[in-house]
Amino acid sequence: MPSSLNEPGIAARPGGEYSRPPSSRPPLEYVRFRPLHRALHACMIVSFITLALTGLSLKFSYTGWASRLSHLLGGFQTAGFIHRTAAILMFSAFAVHLWDLLRIKRLEHRSIRDMLFGPDTLMLNRQDFREFIGTMKWFVGAGPRPSYGRWTYWEKFDYFAVFWGITVIGATGLALWFPILFTRLLPGSFINVATIIHSDEALLATGFIFTIHFFNTHLRPEKFPMDTTVFTGHMPLAELKRDKPREYHELVEKGELHKHLAEPHPAIVVKTVRVFAWIALAMGFSIVVWIIYAMVFAYR
Amino acid sequence: MTTKHGNQTVSIFVDGKRFANSVHAAVSCTGCHADLEGKDIPHPPPGKVVCGTCHSQEQTQHEHSLHGRALARGDPLAPRCVSCHGNHDIVPVKDARSPVSPLKVPFLCGKCHQEGTPVQLTRNIPQHDIITNYSESIHGEGLLKKGLTVAPNCATCHTAHNILPHTDPKSSIARKNIAATCTRCHSQIEVVHRKIIRGELWEKEANVLPACVDCHQPHKIRKVYYAQGMADADCLRCHSDEKLKSFDGRLMAVHATELAGSRHAKIACSQCHSQVNASHLRPCETISKKVDCTSCHADQGQQYQHSVHGQLFARSDRNAPTCSDCHGTHHVLGKADPKSASFPTNVPTLCGGCHREGEKAAVRYKGPQHDIISHYSESIHGKGLLKSGLTVTATCTSCHTAHRELPASDPESTVNARNVPSTCGVCHHGIEEQFVQSVHSAQVTNTGNALPVCSDCHTAHTIERADQDRFKLEIMNRCGHCHAAIAETYFDTYHGKVSRLGYTNTAKCFDCHGAHDIRKVTDPQSHLSRANVVATCGRCHSGATRRFAGYLTHATHHDPRKYPFLFWTFWGMTTLLVGTFFFGGVHTLLWLPRALELRRELRAQEAAERAGRSEDEREDSSGDKH
Numbered sequence: 074m075p076s077s078l079n080e081p082g083i084a085a086r087p088g089g090e091y092s093r094p095p096s097s098r099p100p101l102e103y104v105r106f107r108p109l110h111r112a113l114h115a116c117m118i119v120s121f122i123t124l125a126l127t128g129l130s131l132k133f134s135y136t137g138w139a140s141r142l143s144h145l146l147g148g149f150q151t152a153g154f155i156h157r158t159a160a161i162l163m164f165s166a167f168a169v170h171l172w173d174l175l176r177i178k179r180l181e182h183r184s185i186r187d188m189l190f191g192p193d194t195l196m197l198n199r200q201d202f203r204e205f206i207g208t209m210k211w212f213v214g215a216g217p218r219p220s221y222g223r224w225t226y227w228e229k230f231d232y233f234a235v236f237w238g239i240t241v242i243g244a245t246g247l248a249l250w251f252p253i254l255f256t257r258l259l260p261g262s263f264i265n266v267a268t269i270i271h272s273d274e275a276l277l278a279t280g281f282i283f284t285i286h287f288f289n290t291h292l293r294p295e296k297f298p299m300d301t302t303v304f305t306g307h308m309p310l311a312e313l314k315r316d317k318p319r320e321y322h323e324l325v326e327k328g329e330l331h332k333h334l335a336e337p338h339p340a341i342v343v344k345t346v347r348v349f350a351w352i353a354l355a356m357g358f359s360i361v362v363w364i365i366y367a368m369v370f371a372y373r
Numbered sequence: 374m375t376t377k378h379g380n381q382t383v384s385i386f387v388d389g390k391r392f393a394n395s396v397h398a399a400v401s402c403t404g405c406h407a408d409l410e411g412k413d414i415p416h417p418p419p420g421k422v423v424c425g426t427c428h429s430q431e432q433t434q435h436e437h438s439l440h441g442r443a444l445a446r447g448d449p450l451a452p453r454c455v456s457c458h459g460n461h462d463i464v465p466v467k468d469a470r471s472p473v474s475p476l477k478v479p480f481l482c483g484k485c486h487q488e489g490t491p492v493q494l495t496r497n498i499p500q501h502d503i504i505t506n507y508s509e510s511i512h513g514e515g516l517l518k519k520g521l522t523v524a525p526n527c528a529t530c531h532t533a534h535n536i537l538p539h540t541d542p543k544s545s546i547a548r549k550n551i552a553a554t555c556t557r558c559h560s561q562i563e564v565v566h567r568k569i570i571r572g573e574l575w576e577k578e579a580n581v582l583p584a585c586v587d588c589h590q591p592h593k594i595r596k597v598y599y600a601q602g603m604a605d606a607d608c609l610r611c612h613s614d615e616k617l618k619s620f621d622g623r624l625m626a627v628h629a630t631e632l633a634g635s636r637h638a639k640i641a642c643s644q645c646h647s648q649v650n651a652s653h654l655r656p657c658e659t660i661s662k663k664v665d666c667t668s669c670h671a672d673q674g675q676q677y678q679h680s681v682h683g684q685l686f687a688r689s690d691r692n693a694p695t696c697s698d699c700h701g702t703h704h705v706l707g708k709a710d711p712k713s714a715s716f717p718t719n720v721p722t723l724c725g726g727c728h729r730e731g732e733k734a735a736v737r738y739k740g741p742q743h744d745i746i747s748h749y750s751e752s753i754h755g756k757g758l759l760k761s762g763l764t765v766t767a768t769c770t771s772c773h774t775a776h777r778e779l780p781a782s783d784p785e786s787t788v789n790a791r792n793v794p795s796t797c798g799v800c801h802h803g804i805e806e807q808f809v810q811s812v813h814s815a816q817v818t819n820t821g822n823a824l825p826v827c828s829d830c831h832t833a834h835t836i837e838r839a840d841q842d843r844f845k846l847e848i849m850n851r852c853g854h855c856h857a858a859i860a861e862t863y864f865d866t867y868h869g870k871v872s873r874l875g876y877t878n879t880a881k882c883f884d885c886h887g888a889h890d891i892r893k894v895t896d897p898q899s900h901l902s903r904a905n906v907v908a909t910c911g912r913c914h915s916g917a918t919r920r921f922a923g924y925l926t927h928a929t930h931h932d933p934r935k936y937p938f939l940f941w942t943f944w945g946m947t948t949l950l951v952g953t954f955f956f957g958g959v960h961t962l963l964w965l966p967r968a969l970e971l972r973r974e975l976r977a978q979e980a981a982e983r984a985g986r987s988e989d990e991r992e993d994s995s996g997d998k999h
Contacts, residue, residue: 134870143874150878212963218971227960249867252924253916261923266942268867269930273946277953285957294965295972315975 101334102307109173111306116166117235118353123159125279125360127152132272133367160246167239192323193223195233201226222319227289238278245271280364283357291354299354304346305338376418391462424454434534450485450492457481473533476516478526479504486527506592523558530554530591546591555585605629607656608642608649631704644669666696676776681783692733699723715775718758720768721746728769740781748834765800772796788833791815793826801827807889812896825855839888845877852882862927885909885926 106114130139130152146152174188182188189196203219205226210216224232245267248255252264291300302308314321324330337343374386392398403410406419407426425432435441435454443451457473464471472481483504485492492498507513507527515524530546537544545554556562611617612627619625632638643649645664649656667674677683677696685693699715706713714723725746727734735743749755749769757766772788779786787796794814798805804827809816813825830851831837837844849872853860863869863882871879883891885901892899900909910917910924928936930943 130874131867131870134873135864140874143876149871149874149876209963212967218967253914253918253921256918256921256923259920261920262925262928262938265866265925265928265936265939269939269942270946273943273950277946277950280950281953281957285954285961288961289964294968295975297972 099337100310102337103310103313103330104306104333104335105302105308105313106306108306109169111304113166113170113173114303115349116162120159120163120166121278121282122353122356122360124156124163125275126356127156127159128272128275129279129360129363129367132276133363133371136363136367136371138363138366157250160243160250163239164243167243193320195224195229197226197229197233201229220319220322221317222323223317225317231286231289234278234281238274241274242271242278245274276364279357279360283361287354287357291350299347299350301343301346301350304350305343307335307337310334387461395461395463396465397461397463422455422460428454431534434532438534438536439538440536450496452485473528475522475524475526476520478528479507479513479517482527500592503592510592525558529558546586548586551585605632605642607651608646611655627703634706635703636705636707636710637703663695664697664702666700670696673776676774679785680774680776680778681780682778692727692737694727715770717764717766717768718762720770721749721755721759724769742833745834752832752834752836753838754836767800771800788828790823790826790828793828797827804889811887811889811891812893813891825851829854842875842877845881846872846875849882859927862929865929866926868926880913880926884912 126142127146130143130146131149133139134143143149143152146155178185178188182191188194190198200222204221207216207219208226211218248259248264248267249271255267256264290303292298293300302312308316310321321330324333338346374384375382376385377383397405405422405424405426407423408420409416423432431454436445440452444453459472466473468474469476471477484490486498487493487504488502493501508517512525515521516526532545535543535545537547539546539548539551541547542549544550609627609629612625613629615626617625627642637645643651643656645666646657646660647665647668648660648662650659653659665674667677673696678687682694686695701714706715708715708717710716711718713719726732728738729735729746730744735745750759754767757763758768774787777787779789781788781790783789784791786792794805794808798808808814808827812818815824818824830848831839837847839845839848849860849863860882864873868880872881887900890898890900892902894901896902897904899905906922907917907919910922914921925936925939928939930936930939933940
């Protein structure tokens with residue numbers, strides 16, 4: 074499989090023909106994410122890290138770290154305000170994504186059914202199950218690396234984890250935000266339950282994103298030190314062929330690959346993106362260290 | 374032999390023997406009963422005998438005296454010659470049988486002038502308990518107990534026949550004359566009275582200078598301001614010498630100015646140094662004991678003896694403080710004097726002399742209170758006293774008392790747990806009223822366990838303002854000291870977590886339960902009673918409802934029996950968390966070796982391409998040259 078990846082400097086020409094580009098021009102790159110998706114992901118990063126920092130400072134109030142952070146943020150009331158502001162940002166990103174899904178459905182699909190169960194769907198399907206089995210075999214050395222398509226099963230899992238997280242943490246968060254409103258219908262002790270769910274689900278989300286998602290997507294050794302595809306939206310064509318061979322071949326077969334190619338971003342954009350990504354990554358890892366410290370060494 | 378006097382039958386027998394022994398033995402019957410001269414027996418009743426026929430001077434004096442004038446007014450209580458002297462059996466004054474002999478005079482006068490007699494009850498006599506006081510006075514004691522017939526009796530000062538009120542300028546006890554009267558016996562008194570009177574000025578200007586009775590009250594002569602016949606000048610003759618030293622080398626100089634500015638400015642040396650003997654050349658050589666302040670300050674002395682200080686003193690402990698350690702000696706000042714060591718703002722320094730960390734009392738002390746002086750100075754009381762200069766602020770003695778300090782373990786101590794609320798309540802009365810009604814009061818809660826008192830929450834010496842953040846946060850630990858489980862569960866809630874971050878702007882124990890007025894939640898007056906709980910929540914959460922108030926402020930997810938739904942929610946979430954991490958972690962770990970393998974292949978490939986490309990470039994550049 075990696076044997077076919079021996080054409081790094083190659084960009085596609087219309088009709089799927091390959092030729093060496095003029096040496097004066099950099100190779101075209103595959104556009105994996107549209108600008109809206111990049112923007113939403115960036116919003117998710119900002120709001121998520123903000124929510125994690127402000128929220129965990131309350132959850133781990135018994136650590137000196139939490140107290141220092143809380144004071145740094147301007148006190149628990151300010152931290153709370155920041156937390157809720159970040160929540161609004163995240164809710165907004167979520168809402169925009171839902172609107173975008175409807176738009177995509179209208180523009181690209183005939184029906185919801187087509188969208189959910191057609192090719193390149195984000196829903197888990199039989200193909201994902203097969204790829205999961207294939208991956209397990211590959212992991213243990215009992216088979217080749219599966220020929221992944223546009224969305225691998227772990228990417229789909231991450232996507233739905235966010236759906237689940239926003240729903241669960243968001244709903245309980247709203248209950249904690251407006252307890253008097255919520256207790257008009259629900260008993261007062263629901264606020265206690267909401268606290269536990271909000272807190273533990275947040276711990277799951279932060280822990281998962283800052284370790285497993287980071288590894289799966291950004292820090293895999295073959296992409297080390299950083300996969301910036303989700304920030305730039307672009308990935309080298311060679312990487313597409315290597316990582317998502319099925320998607321690549323399908324595009325080539327359909328003769329649509331050229332529709333998905335673009336000039337690389339200017340160096341300054343790439344650099345900025347990297348700085349942003351590294352800051353986010355560093356903060357995420359710091360939070361993980363803090364969580365481990367709080368849960369393992371300072372737990373009360 | 375009798376006769377009728379109105380309805381009464383009276384004896385008119387005359388004892389010839391007694392008459393023969395009387396001073397009038399040589400006088401014939403008609404010498405006195407002149408109206409019977411030449412009358413036959415049975416003679417008519419005799420008229421009043423006029424003693425003045427012979428005793429004209431006494432008669433005249435009596436007529437002008439208080440008694441005589443009363444007699445002239447027809448006062449039935451007024452005494453006549455016979456009232457004091459008798460009639461047929463009059464013996465010489467020096468005869469012990471005489472009713473006017475010195476030893477009998479107080480009894481004679483007392484017949485009319487003691488409490489309960491018609492004279493004392495119905496006549497205007499400004500003195501009271503005259504005979505009782507006299508008999509206890511130095512004069513009375515001399516006469517009645519020691520039999521000194523030269524000791525003054527009533528008549529010595531008041532005269533025998535010329536008795537006049539002290540308002541009469543001719544009276545022997547008139548203010549102008551009293552000195553002359555007293556000096557009839559105390560002829561050299563001015564020699565030892567130099568402090569108040571100066572020689573002859575005394576007699577000459579008696580109206581401006583104090584009279585004897587100003588200091589030595591009539592009839593109570595023992596209770597004088599001057600116990601001894603000593604003048605300060607006698608002491609200062611030696612003690613004004615700056616270099617005067619005792620045998621053991623102590624400086625014995627006394628500064629007259631120091632004394633003059635002291636609370637005891639009007640107290641003579643000899644009143645404190647009471648063992649002096651005026652008849653000695655060195656009056657002080659008879660002194661064998663230290664000054665005993667309790668002879669005047671009896672109450673304080675009694676309190677001191679009871680105090681731990683006094684107990685140490687009784688055991689001859691060398692660390693025991695005595696009166697002078699706190700109050701000084703000759704320069705003793707009242708506690709209202711800002712310069713006094715016992716003035717409120719000076720008290721912490723005074724007590725600190727021994728009780729500051731490292732000092733002798735602090736070293737002996739084995740209890741839990743340390744750095745008390747520095748702690749006190751930083752406390753709300755100390756700041757109030759020392760920084761704000763509020764003299765009404767509690768200082769050491771406000772709680773520990775000035776003279777009756779006892780260790781807190783003593784049930785009688787003002788700082789014993791049992792008494793602390795009332796001690797604090799002296800100033801914080803309103804709080805005490807709330808506290809005694811609260812669940813922490815022994816009057817409300819019957820328990821074998823120790824109940825908290827003021828100092829358990831507020832501390833003894835580090836009391837802070839209750840509106841300071843540090844106090845508000847610390848108080849939760851105080852509550853948690855006894856209410857451990859409930860405090861722990863509180864810290865599991867939002868309120869507790871915010872508090873633990875160090876913020877006070879959230880519900881803490883006292884915000885919901887009250888501070889001094891904590892009551893059982895079943896008490897309708899509790900802040901958390903069914904009737905009040907919604908309003909209590911509403912103090913922070915405007916619009917709070919009863920259902921909202923159902924929030925579990927002490928919930929824990931660790932108690933499956935009390936809060937099963939929280940317990941299972943927590944474990945459900947934890948299972949989800951652990952499960953997700955398990956699968957994610959295993960997936961990642963299995964992936965890792967494959968990913969590393971891929972990386973190695975990729976790097977090798979890249980290296981090969983770079984080699985190929987540089988070959989191409991070389992070819993290209995060589996082609997250009999041609």
